Amino acid sequence: MTRWLTKRLLELILTFWGITIISFFIIHLAPGEPISPMADFNPKFTPEMRERLRAQYGLDKPLYIQYWRWLKGLASFDLGRSFAPDRRPVWEKIKERLPITLLINILSMAIIFFVAVPLGVASAVREGSLFDRITTVLVFVGYAMPGFWLALLLMLLFGIKWALLPISGIHSLMGYENLSLWEKCLDWARHLVLPVFVSAFGGLAGLSRFMRSTMIEVLRQDFIVTARAKGLPERVVIYKHALRNALLPAITILGLSIPGLVGGSVIFESIFSIPGVGQLMWQAVMARDYPVIMGNLVIVSVLTLLGNLLADICYALADPRIRLGRG
Amino acid sequence: MLKEIWRHSLGLAGLSVVLLLVVVAVLAPFIAPYNPYAINVEHVLQPPSLAHLCGTDLLGRDVLSRLIYGARVSLEVGIIAVGISIAIGVVLGALAGYFGGLVDSLISRLIDIMLCFPSIFLILAVIAYLEPSIVNIMIVIGLTSWMGVARLVRAEFLSLKEREFVLAEKALGASAPRIIFYHILPNALHPILVSATLGVGSAILVESALSFLGLGVQPPTPSWGNMLTEGKETLEIAWWLSVFPGLAILLTVLAFNLLGEAIQELTDPRRKHR
Numbered sequence: 001m002t003r004w005l006t007k008r009l010l011e012l013i014l015t016f017w018g019i020t021i022i023s024f025f026i027i028h029l030a031p032g033e034p035i036s037p038m039a040d041f042n043p044k045f046t047p048e049m050r051e052r053l054r055a056q057y058g059l060d061k062p063l064y065i066q067y068w069r070w071l072k073g074l075a076s077f078d079l080g081r082s083f084a085p086d087r088r089p090v091w092e093k094i095k096e097r098l099p100i101t102l103l104i105n106i107l108s109m110a111i112i113f114f115v116a117v118p119l120g121v122a123s124a125v126r127e128g129s130l131f132d133r134i135t136t137v138l139v140f141v142g143y144a145m146p147g148f149w150l151a152l153l154l155m156l157l158f159g160i161k162w163a164l165l166p167i168s169g170i171h172s173l174m175g176y177e178n179l180s181l182w183e184k185c186l187d188w189a190r191h192l193v194l195p196v197f198v199s200a201f202g203g204l205a206g207l208s209r210f211m212r213s214t215m216i217e218v219l220r221q222d223f224i225v226t227a228r229a230k231g232l233p234e235r236v237v238i239y240k241h242a243l244r245n246a247l248l249p250a251i252t253i254l255g256l257s258i259p260g261l262v263g264g265s266v267i268f269e270s271i272f273s274i275p276g277v278g279q280l281m282w283q284a285v286m287a288r289d290y291p292v293i294m295g296n297l298v299i300v301s302v303l304t305l306l307g308n309l310l311a312d313i314c315y316a317l318a319d320p321r322i323r324l325g326r327g
Numbered sequence: 328m329l330k331e332i333w334r335h336s337l338g339l340a341g342l343s344v345v346l347l348l349v350v351v352a353v354l355a356p357f358i359a360p361y362n363p364y365a366i367n368v369e370h371v372l373q374p375p376s377l378a379h380l381c382g383t384d385l386l387g388r389d390v391l392s393r394l395i396y397g398a399r400v401s402l403e404v405g406i407i408a409v410g411i412s413i414a415i416g417v418v419l420g421a422l423a424g425y426f427g428g429l430v431d432s433l434i435s436r437l438i439d440i441m442l443c444f445p446s447i448f449l450i451l452a453v454i455a456y457l458e459p460s461i462v463n464i465m466i467v468i469g470l471t472s473w474m475g476v477a478r479l480v481r482a483e484f485l486s487l488k489e490r491e492f493v494l495a496e497k498a499l500g501a502s503a504p505r506i507i508f509y510h511i512l513p514n515a516l517h518p519i520l521v522s523a524t525l526g527v528g529s530a531i532l533v534e535s536a537l538s539f540l541g542l543g544v545q546p547p548t549p550s551w552g553n554m555l556t557e558g559k560e561t562l563e564i565a566w567w568l569s570v571f572p573g574l575a576i577l578l579t580v581l582a583f584n585l586l587g588e589a590i591q592e593l594t595d596p597r598r599k600h601r
Contacts, residue, residue: 011439018440026452144580146532148539149573152559160563256442263447267536271559281448282540285455297452301444308443 004322005313012309019301020074024067027294079295084287090295094277098299100170101265101276104192108200108261113254116204117247120211125238127216135208142205147264151198151271158194166191168273195272199264203257210253214246248319255311259304338589344582352398361389363396363549372565382567384557390567393549394575400550401579404465404534405527411469412530413523416476421507423477424484431481438474446471450533451542459542468530476522483515517594521587528583535576551576 061069073079079090123132159167166172170191171184179187218224219242227237265278273279277296284292316322351358360380367387375382381390423434450467457463487493488511496506537543538552539559546553551572558569 014436015440015443018436019443022440022444023452026449026456140581140584141577144528144532144577144584146535146539146573146576146580148536149555149569149576152555152562152569152573156562156566156569259443259445261445263445266447266451267540270540281451282542285451285542288455290455293452293455297444297448300448304445305443 001316001323004316008309008312012305015305016302019298019305020071021067023294023298023301024070026297027070027290028063074298079298080291082284082292083289084292090291093280093292094295094299097275097277097280100274101262101269101278102303104196104199104268104274104276105258105261105265107192107196108203109254109258111196111200112203112207112257113250115200116207117211117250119204120208121215121238121243121246123208123212124215124219132212135212139205139209142201143209145201145205147198147202148267148271150201151194151268154194154198155271165193167194170274195268195274198268198272199261202264203254203261206257207250207253211246211250214249215242218242218246248315251311251315251318255308255315258307258311262300262304334592335589337585338592341582341585341587341589344578345586348398348402348579348582351395352402355395355399359389359392359395361392363388363392364547365389372561374565375567381571382565384554384565384568385561390554390571393554394551394571397549397551397554397572397575398579400461400544400548401531401534401576402527404461404468404544405531405583407465408468408472408530408534409523409526411466412473412526413476413519414473415469416473417480417512417519419473420477420480421484421512424481425488425503425507425511427485434477435481438477441471441474444471446533447536450537454537454542459537459545461544461548464534464537464543468533472526472530472533476519476526479518479522480515483518484511487511487514517590521591521594524583524587524590528580528587531576531583532580 077091079094081087081089082093119135123135126132155167158165171187172191176184176187219238224237224242227241228234232241262278265276266282267278268274269276269278270282277300280292281296281300283289284296365388367383370379370383370387372385373379373383373387379389379391381394384390384393419434419437423431449471453467453470454463457467484507493506493510496510501510534543535550535552535555538550539555541553541556544550544553554572555569558565558572561568
């Protein structure tokens with residue numbers, strides 16, 4: 001396990017380094033410079049001021065020195081200041097928005113896991129049945145469903161037509177302060193139902209389909225035949241023998257789905273007006289707020305990287321071949 | 328037997344919708360009942376009727392005509408973006424699989440790194456610098472979606488490069504590019520085709536999401552995504568503005584996915600029984 005973990009951590013560092021290089025490359029991809037949006041639209045901007053600003057941002061230095069500086073800043077969470085009028089440090093802006101995005105993503109991952117796995121297993125066990133066909137069709141529709149359209153439809157039905165659920169923000173605007181703690185939680189939960197559902201929907205289709213095909217494969221193997229031949233009840237064969245083997249790859253798939261899930265935050269957070277990292281990214285792109293865009297990109301990718309590592313560790317803990325160091 | 332028919336009917340349905348879309352997109356000017364850009368202030372926000380089958384929008388433009396022209400945008404973006412991603416994926420995957428060693432490690436690591444970026448964030452970051460336009464969207468989607476193809480081609484090459492026909496070619500002194508493109512690649516065409524078909528669907532999804540966010544195809548050019556932006560603003564008074572464009576995206580992506588699956592099943596005997 002230790003050897004495996006060391007190797008994995010080394011890879012992680014390499015990947016992290018790659019992420020910073022690509023991000024830095026994108027920053028310098030800009031025709032003009034990172035400061036030009038500030039300068040270009042400001043008639044009072046003289047060439048001297050531009051030079052001073054260039055020096056201030058270190059843009060007059062060679063590229064590798066700039067990269068090194070940027071990396072050093074990154075190490076102390078110094079991602080520069082926003083171009084927005086408030087000029088606040090980028091990390092502060094991201095930090096206050098991270099919890100809500102993480103909460104929604106973790107909730108939807110949990111939902112994906114606990115709904116998709118039973119669904120996939122049930123389909124696989126009844127392969128070819130009516131139930132299996134209906135879920136297969138639903139999965140295909142789920143795959144093709146644009147998340148933002150699903151969000152609109154749900155808003156139309158639950159928010160406007162039946163007026164059951166709030167459709168924007170994370171808590172009520174009126175009278176929220178006067179609610180008791182319990183009522184506040186309830187208020188939050190009501191606001192989170194639609195966003196979490198939308199965020200989980202796409203991954204649900206992917207994982208249940210994957211689960212189904214893995215289960216079908218496992219159920220064909222010899223040890224299952226043996227287990228059945230021994231006269232074990234079907235329930236034990238499926239849930240103990242087959243499911244355990246099929247669950248392992250599912251953990252990896254769930255880990256791999258993190259980038260997509262986090263990327264989805266941009267879409268549903270801007271639709272449901274949720275003040276998370278995704279909405280910040282969208283607003284920053286609309287306003288060409290480059291330091292915030294880059295800060296977001298780096299932070300979100302690093303989080304994804306950590307999420308993948310977590311999934312890998314779960315996998316290793318679940319797989320005796322790795323856990324016992326024979327992998 | 329029943330299962331076979333069921334399987335194939337889904338694939339056929341996908342194929343028919345894709346063909347229909349291509350026809351609609353190509354013949355848009357002849358099929359569209361109205362000019363998709365024609366503003367008509369007297370017919371603003373009309374619900375679906377015989378004159379306007381999908382209703383009219385905030386500026387009185389015919390929604391059906393805009394949907395038909397939107398098919399052009401979606402297919403263009405989908406196909407060209409996938410073309411770019413296949414080109415990059417095939418070249419990098421082939422290099423990694425054929426040469427192995429350091430080349431393989433470098434390319435594999437690049438794939439891992441690219442997969443760590445949530446692609447929407449990466450696309451948005453690049454778009455922010457490049458200005459949103461149809462061409463930029465195609466390029467950026469292509470540049471951020473080649474990893475799957477690269478992995479697939481790499482795996483195919485790894486399994487094919489030790490086979491006798493390749494070794495024979497090598498012994499005969501054939502050059503690396505000749506072996507790669509002329510002898511090995513044709514064997515990997517089917518999985519690439521499958522991945523391309525599925526890729527068109529997901530590229531269309533990404534384009535529509537970007538356009539919906541106001542960062543993709545810009546109005547007045549109609550795209551299904553930016554039509555939905557308007558649909559969101561009028562959600563309470565005009566359901567048809569948010570229902571029809573979304574349905575168009577859903578059906579199109581569904582059709583490409585079904586077609587891709589069908590091709591996979593027809594060309595890959597290992598998966599036939601599923």
